[in-house]
Amino acid sequence: MSGGVDSSVAAYMLKEHGADIEGVFMYNWDTRDESGNCPSEKDWRDVQNVCSQLEIKCHKINLVKQYWNQVFSIVLDEYAQGRTPNPDILCNSQIKFGVLLDEIQRRLNTSNAWFATGHYAQIKRNETNITLHRGIDVSKDQSYFLSTLNNNQLKRVVFPLGGLYKSNVRILAKHLRLITAEKDESMGICFVGERKRFDKFLAEYLPQNPGNILSNNMHLIGKHNGLFTKTIGQLAGISGASEKWYIYAKDLKTNSMYAVKGRNHALLHTKYAVAGPVHWISGAPLGFNLNSEITLQVKIRYLQEPLSCIVRQTTNKDNINVEFSEAQYAVASGQYLVFYQGDCCLGSAQVYTPQDTG
Numbered sequence: 594m595s596g597g598v599d600s601s602v603a604a605y606m607l608k609e610h611g612a613d614i615e616g617v618f619m620y621n622w623d624t625r626d627e628s629g630n631c632p633s634e635k636d637w638r639d640v641q642n643v644c645s646q647l648e649i650k651c652h653k654i655n656l657v658k659q660y661w662n663q664v665f666s667i668v669l670d671e672y673a674q675g676r677t678p679n680p681d682i683l684c685n686s687q688i689k690f691g692v693l694l695d696e697i698q699r700r701l702n703t704s705n706a707w708f709a710t711g712h713y714a715q716i717k718r719n720e721t722n723i724t725l726h727r728g729i730d731v732s733k734d735q736s737y738f739l740s741t742l743n744n745n746q747l748k749r750v751v752f753p754l755g756g757l758y759k760s761n762v763r764i765l766a767k768h769l770r771l772i773t774a775e776k777d778e779s780m781g782i783c784f785v786g787e788r789k790r791f792d793k794f795l796a797e798y799l800p801q802n803p804g805n806i807l808s809n810n811m812h813l814i815g816k817h818n819g820l821f822t823k824t825i826g827q828l829a830g831i832s833g834a835s836e837k838w839y840i841y842a843k844d845l846k847t848n849s850m851y852a853v854k855g856r857n858h859a860l861l862h863t864k865y866a867v868a869g870p871v872h873w874i875s876g877a878p879l880g881f882n883l884n885s886e887i888t889l890q891v892k893i894r895y896l897q898e899p900l901s902c903i904v905r906q907t908t909n910k911d912n913i914n915v916e917f918s919e920a921q922y923a924v925a926s927g928q929y930l931v932f933y934q935g936d937c938c939l940g941s942a943q944v945y946t947p948q949d950t951g
Contacts, residue, residue: 594618594643594651596636598766598773599711601643603753605769607709608647614709616644616651619693621660621684642772654696656688663687672821673799675843676927679738682941686741694746707749714739714938715755716747722875723747727936730758737895740931740941741872792822804848806831806840809860814838817850825947826861826923839923862920868930868942869912878939883910890933893921899933913942 594600594616607614618640620633637653644651664683671678689710698704713728714736723744728734754762766774799821806815806829815831817823820843823830829838829852838852841860853860881887883906890899901918915930924947931941 594640595711596639596643596773596776597711597778598771598776599713599754599759599762601711601771601773602762602766602769603709603711604643604647604649605765605771606753607751608649612707614649616640616647616649617693617697618651618653619656619689620653621656621664621688623657639773639776646769646771652700654693656692656696659692660684660688663692669795669798671927672795675820675845677824677925678927678943679929681738682741682929685738686746690739690742690746690750705749707751709751709753711754712739712752713754713757713759714752715936716750716752724875725938726755727933727938728752728755731898733759735895736933736938737892737929737931740874740929740938742874743872744875747874792818795821802848804850806838806850806852808838809841809851809853809858814852820845820848820850823850824923825925841923856922862922863924863947864917864920866915866917866924866930866947867907867912867945868915869907869909869945871911871913871940871942873940874938878934882906883908889939890935891915891917892931892933893924893928902932904932912945915942 594604596618604614604616618637620637622633640651664680664687667683668678668680690708694708697708698706712735713730713733715726715728717724717726725736725739725742725747727736763774796819799819801818802820803816803818804820805813806817808814814834815829815838823840825840825842827840829840829850831838831852836854837856838854839856839858839861840850840852841858842851843849844851878887878889881904886903886905889902889904891902892899900921903916905914905916906912907914924944926944926946928944929941930944932939
């Protein structure tokens with residue numbers, strides 16, 4: 594339980610179905626914000642209050658060390674290399690459905706306990722397989738963030754909210770008078786908070802390494818404070834410029850960024866990407882092998898609607914070549930490409946190199 598309305602309602606639904614449940618709060622970040630407040634402490638109090646309302650036990654599990662080692666340090670290294678990682682995806686596979694799940698089973702001294710979260714996603718099971726699917730509420734679907742999980746992690750997981758719309762979850766929470774019914778959604782990355790600029794946050798942990806911002810004609814147009822401070826597609830922040838400049842590439846060797854005028858410039862768009870290692874949740878799609886190609890749907894960002902793409906395996910079987918049905922804006926190395934067939938989330942791969950449209 595996170596202290597939000599979704600996990601609160603998920604707990605209520607499970608109890609109503611007769612499940613013997615206990616709430617678990619994952620504490621993974623203990624740094625206070627600029628005003629001296631620790632958001633996690635408020636969330637923990639909300640979890641305790643909801644569990645009291647539902648008359649269930651609750652537990653707080655401290656995973657700060659594991660989160661630092663298995664998520665945050667990796668994220669920092671990725672940004673230092675000029676890439677654009679996704680800490681939420683990494684947290685789900687390594688911490689929430691990894692270390693936390695193992696710790697729960699250890700404390701209960703059983704591997705038979707089921708694990709539920711408030712994610713908007715669905716799991717379908719048959720005698721031989723487990724598959725992950727998009728939530729009914731596509732505007733809240735969170736299968737994107739679960740795309741690096743595997744069958745073993747999903748085999749005893751349930752998502753009670755997968756068949757509900759967020760608006761109905763709010764209505765139910767208000768009807769139950771849950772303390773979290775009116776609580777705002779958390780939109781920031783958990784270790785950043787919502788008031789702090791992400792580049793300034795990273796600067797607290799990564800050394801500033803100023804370099805040049807060059808135009809696509811190799812003219813010096815500005816300076817940056819480190820490759821981590823801007824991502825592909827972001828405004829370059831060129832002072833005094835009559836037009837807006839956007840970052841389209843980074844060069845780790847020269848510590849340079851490259852920018853073009855206008856958001857519609859061809860260098861900001863690509864139809865191709867090399868990604869890997871590819872992870873299939875329930876095995877590779879039927880018919881996909883080294884000598885073939887397959888048409889799937891892909892999401893480059895969480896809120897994007899899936900679009901058609903052609904996936905081809907490279908001679909390195911861990912990597913894939915992806916051809917988008919139409920040129921995509923600001924595809925950056927480190928981003929996750931998440932693949933679908935219909936509403937079934939098949940898996941994902943991290944972008945190595947976006948390739949220009951030629």
